[in-house]
Amino acid sequence: MSKNTWRKRALAAGAGVAITAIALAGCSGGGSESADPSTGGSNSAIITTNGSEPENPLIPTATNEVGGGKILDAIFAGLVSYEADGATVNDMAEEITVEDPQHLTVKLKEGQTFSDGEEVTSDNFIKAWNYGAQLSNEQLNSYFFEDIEGFSYDADSELTGLVEVDPYTFTIALNKPASDFQTRLGYSAFYPLPDAAFDDMEAFGENPIGNGPYKLASDGAWQHNVQIDLVKNDSYQGVRQAQNGGLTITFYATQDAAYADLLDGAVDVIDAIPPSSMASFESDLGDRAVNQPAAVFQSFTIPERLEHFSGEEGDLRRQAISMAINREEITTTVFQGSRTPASDFTSPVIDGWSDSLEGADVLAYNPDKAKELWAEADAISPWSGTFQIAYNADGGHDVWVDAVSNSIKNTLGIDASGNAYPTFAEARELINGRTITTAYRTGWQADYPGLYNFLAPLYATGGSANTGDYSNPEVDALLQEGIATTDTAEANELYGQAQTILFTDLPAIPLWYSNVTGGYAEGVQNVEFGWNSVPLYHEITKAE
Template identity: 75%
Template sequence: MKRNKITLVGVGLLTAGTLVLAGCAGGDDADSGDTGGGAGDAGAIITANGSEPQNPLIPTNTNETGGGKILDSIFAGLVGYAADGSVFNDVAEEITVDDPQNLTVKIREGLTFTDGEEITADNFIKAWNYGALASNEQLSSYFFEDIEGFSYEEDSELSGLEQVDDYTFTIALNKPASDFAQRLGYSAYYPLPDVAFDDLDAFGENPIGNGPYMLDGEGAWQHDVGIDLVVNPDYDGPRTPANGGLNIKFYASQDAAYADLLGGELDVLDALPDSAFATFESDLGDRAVNQPAAIFQSFTIPERLEHFSGEEGNLRRQAISMAINRAEITDVIFQGTRTPASDFTSPVIDGWSDSLTGSEVLDFNEAKAQELWAEADAISPWSGEFQLAYNADGGHQAWVDATVNSIKNVLGIEASGAPYPTFAELRGKVTDRTIETAFRTGWQADYPGLYNFLGPLYATNAGSNDGDYSSAEFDGLIADGISSTDPDTANGLFQQAQEVLLKDLPVLPLWYSNVVGGFSENVENVEFGWNSVPLFYQITKG
């Protein structure tokens, strides 16, 4: 297979250049999808765990892990990410950074979607414009914010996208974005075939992609049950599957998934129930996985809730944060598979710091928590019960119960968990702003950059800003950081931005997650990536 390259011209994007070029430094095996292990049965189906997607499978309207896992298997973007987060070309032949605000993208010729349509520059331009239009209300529209012509207020095409020829287009940014080339492997930037725009809702139920896998015909997606994917024979890229397809099962509980893994009915599991933490390493031996991943856990208390706006709300958030014994919960409940958070990002991402000013608000401090709560009561006496919503199908009950009990015991208030049956149901309430309690949140990085943990979650109007937080000071700092061409300067600004977050607490950081999972005796060449998702295409069986 022809080896592709990403060219980053000029010193303006040194940060992106360093990261992107790393994807080309691994040799031809890295680009060819070589598993480095035994061949196995090329027709074998790999079974893996998953969850029912929140929405139809439209790339620009999917910002949760259940749908994302599927999209990343059936679509291919301009670039992709190796297990260590380094970047390699997929659809792109070359991405050139002409200057800090202008990129030129050349895609490979002869690539097709699974319906036979050739992939051209226009497929990217139309898909991105659809995702960016305000009236389309796409959850990932935020990812087009830096392109000229973007507007949150009115429908406006992305004037910064210009087709040069069938296989080349340019991207003009409205401000420097030093990691923009690195972002282009995220699902929001996937192309769409022309047929998608005939009926997007119908397309989302049976999407036509261009990735290593495709849906196994009509009825492949059985809602709340699973989805069947087979190898796309026309895929010509670096993620060539070493197996025959994927059966992603949607489990109602992680206990059920783990039981299937132990029973040989599931090949790969990327999330274990807390009931297995004490035994999974002895159960699975060298098939157990416990490694750092770019995952951050938190919960959000919207300002619109009674008692949580203004100065009173700020005092109560600080009090609740300091009433949570994170060290005890991660030790007792998670048994070493989580680490108490000291910031809003992840230790596996360059620029992480455990010494930010104000991080003491994340320390367990009963006396200080009670003092702050009393100050809030002096503004407006507390009434009601504090509740923390979570999805019951995700194995969260034990830590939620421990968290609310810690809050209850320290602050002397009624506090409880509020379970929703499914992740989709919880996220639906969060997205339409009808949830009336605090709720579980978190972030699994879209691409391996510090900014990705900050901009999409806390910038004004950001697509994943579930608490509708807005701070001019924070917005200014992350804007300056993403515009900086020096990585150390950028990371310093991102750290300052987090110090603003530590004062305001738009979410309450809890802990960093390891990817904790395992695989069966039936498979080999299992590798979990930087973002905790297995590299399915590498797995062999039989």
């Protein structure tokens, strides 16, 4: 997930149209056939693309942001993987049998190996998941294992729900029903690890050995704050066979620099268009432009620990700030229609999404009501100081943050502005450490295609991306009841009820849904963007 956005998976760009099912046809250049030199494509060419410096070492359970997630998804393979439309397909798994919502049996394909030659077995999954779940290992994705029997937030404990039957078969027992658990298994937290990882995990994170379609080109292939070089992993036998020779992911300081390189032919494909080029990129690139819905949601969070934002006063001020934002105007003028004003906390491309939930009017621009609510909050405790929204300057967010801040400032008559940090990593360090003293940019790029994934990690008590430390027992209960039922319609109804409470509490201020906006260079073929806004790199080819 994203691969919170700040997350796994950080923000790409929102839904330009509203659809009610997981259905992204993708944008394709030159068709989807395999690489064929006769058509100008090459299965040995290195594909260059944009990225960002990973926040943490490249360990699957330690990465929950898009820079690192993009790399991990290229060099590792899980039990299942996701097709362009979000459908799951077996990858390392030969078969996954769901006996009931609490019990699964996994049968692995035999003969699969890591890039160092070690065979992928049941033990590689069990050890990796146990490592990720251990409290003392402080893994950001430990949350993903909480439904497995034996998990504890209080002490190191073995995941007793994982039992090896034989080298290629293991069972999963959950401590409570989780009807979408099989769908989750394509997320990076569930990747296996080779034995070498446990010899020195810190060193492994700098030079990981995976089992996916790509591998690091060599020792030192990760040049920090510059780029990472990957080559095709010939030992990979899964469903994502690379149709090119490798990837070079450049860590651009700005989206403008990446787009300039695309226009110059110095980069093959990018998955983010800077705001400064949003009005012109489709005419610049023609049929090489990409603008399609993706499972991406943008917001900002105001921690309850900040002065004036706790209790009843905090609820009133959050609602006032939300109603002071002219989302329609900002998405039209700043984003040229490549964003859609949010009407909930999820995404229109996910099955079960609704634009008519009770309480959603708090997301509508209503300056008079905003002023009224702000005055009610002032009666509790007069406002003092400034209101700022922190963001990372290397992500192309300055224009919209300024627009949102100005809308708040002009409506409420307070001093409001953006607060830029040079890099994503610098901002995240303060956010994760709970030392940031302002509101801050947040959002979500889904880990797997499901409403629960947009809600539980961010708003359940102790959720992996709940950096604002929001906690509401009613929300927790509704989310748990929803994930326990095998009736999809019933689950989605319960998730809607949870969102009704979120509209009152506003642990995050929803802004808009993002399209993925990107493009590719001349001579590049077979470009398709997935449901989660990330290109299917293994399919891309280009002329030599």
